[in-house]
Amino acid sequence: MNLSNPKTGTGFLRKDGRKGIRNIVLVAYLVECAHHVARKVTSRFEDEPVHLIGFSGCYPNGYADKMMNALCTHPNVGAVLLVSLGCESFNRNRLYEQIAASGRPVRLIGIQTAGGTGNSVQEGISFVTSALETIRKVPRVPFSVDELIVGIVSGGSDATSGITANPAAGLAFDMLNEAGSTTIFENTGEMIGLENLLGNRARHPALAEELQKAVAKAARYHAVMGHGSFAPGNAEGGLTTLEEKSMGAYCKSGTAPITGLIKPGDPTTVPGLYLMDIVPDGEPRFGFPNPNDISEMNELIASGAHCVLFTTGRGSVAGSAVSPVIKICANPETFARMEGDMDINAGKILTNEASTEEVAQEIFDKVMFVAQGGKSCSEQLGH
Amino acid sequence: MDKLFKINPLDNVYVVRQTVEEGETMVIDGRVFTSKKTLGLGHKVAACAIPFGKQVIKFGIPIGSATEDIRFGDHVHLHNLKSDYIPTYTLDHEFIKP
Known part of the structure; x- marks a missing residue:
């Protein structure tokens, strides 16, 4: 393992030409x-x-x-x-x-x-x-950071998620994009109110329209099903509007231009940032798209994610069978209670022990560590 | 440690990162702020005057519009900020009008 040079590592070469970070x-x-x-x-x-x-x-x-x-x-x-x-x-x-x-x-x-x-x-x-x-x-071959695919989800969110873990993860996503990695974010239902922001980040005009349509589809789905994303508990936690809540979740995607829109299980094509459209096409039918955090992660992994960043405020214990999960805890009190499950303590931003940029660097370094074979907390715990 | 902070330099609201008690006074960005009520983690405080109809900026983006003239130091929440998209549902919502 060579943390001083995060650009190189070892991957497992499959006969179909793809490379894994686990075997x-x-x-x-x-x-x-x-x-x-x-x-x-x-x-x-x-x-x-x-x-x-x-x-x-x-x-x-x-x-x-x-x-x-x-x-x-x-x-x-x-x-x-x-x-x-x-x-x-x-x-x-x-x-x-x-x-x-x-x-x-x-x-x-x-x-x-x-x-x-x-x-x-x-x-x-x-x-x-x-x-x-x-x-x-299985042959071990050089694996570079531009071959890495990283997904991101959040679950068990609270008022701290949108002010510590998600902004820091967003910066880490930008760093990964800068390094040439592929990154995937999801949950169009949490982008209602942000259609224009999303559209402005599209690499080309046709994609801008697709991104906006995907959010409109999610908005319609939620309207038909009668369950929006904003719960009264969110207001207790200090959130006032849906777009505010959306932004708290959305900021974990960082600021890089969006390269493509994919559906769960679709492979990414070229390196870049992708949005996953999680709402099925056609008439809204009963049943939540990706009904829990684990299926959200599985959809990202099915699209090739080698590892998944998971931000949480309340304290998730999610782990995955196929790709390692890196948990980023937004809330310092939760971290103190559940330290063994958490890879990163983003709550340090609230207690002035670290800046958002410093936590982002920690996340980036942890991704490199895990990509080079180091075990994340959920892996150590056998999830 | 400042109990209030801005997520993005463009923001016109601070976010509470540690509970602020009623009557508590602090200096933030060189201005004196005295809280009129207890504000929990995650709540918002106006960082400057936000006139009626102007947008409230958090994360560097608009999160809705002021429904009254907001002064520096005011709590910014359901009583003075509304979504520019979908009304916010709270438990006070009456489904059946009496």
């Missing part, structure tokens, strides 16, 4: 009924880079197809074990073929065919054991 075996269940077997397999590898993800539904779902494919072929993933019950709706064969085509070792276990829980767990453990051996031989 993990992913165990993925394809329906809730297969969850137990998948968890049993994963739990045998407590101290190894073996992680569990899955889709619990049993209905045809294009979104789940796209997300599972993107996550299973993420550059941080070296090999995949798919655990299927056998009669679920998920198209397991297609997913299997897509992973195999990416050059990764992959095994599909059908619990019904394998003869139940015991046999499936045994078969899973033996595959994961050999896969761990195989991926140790």
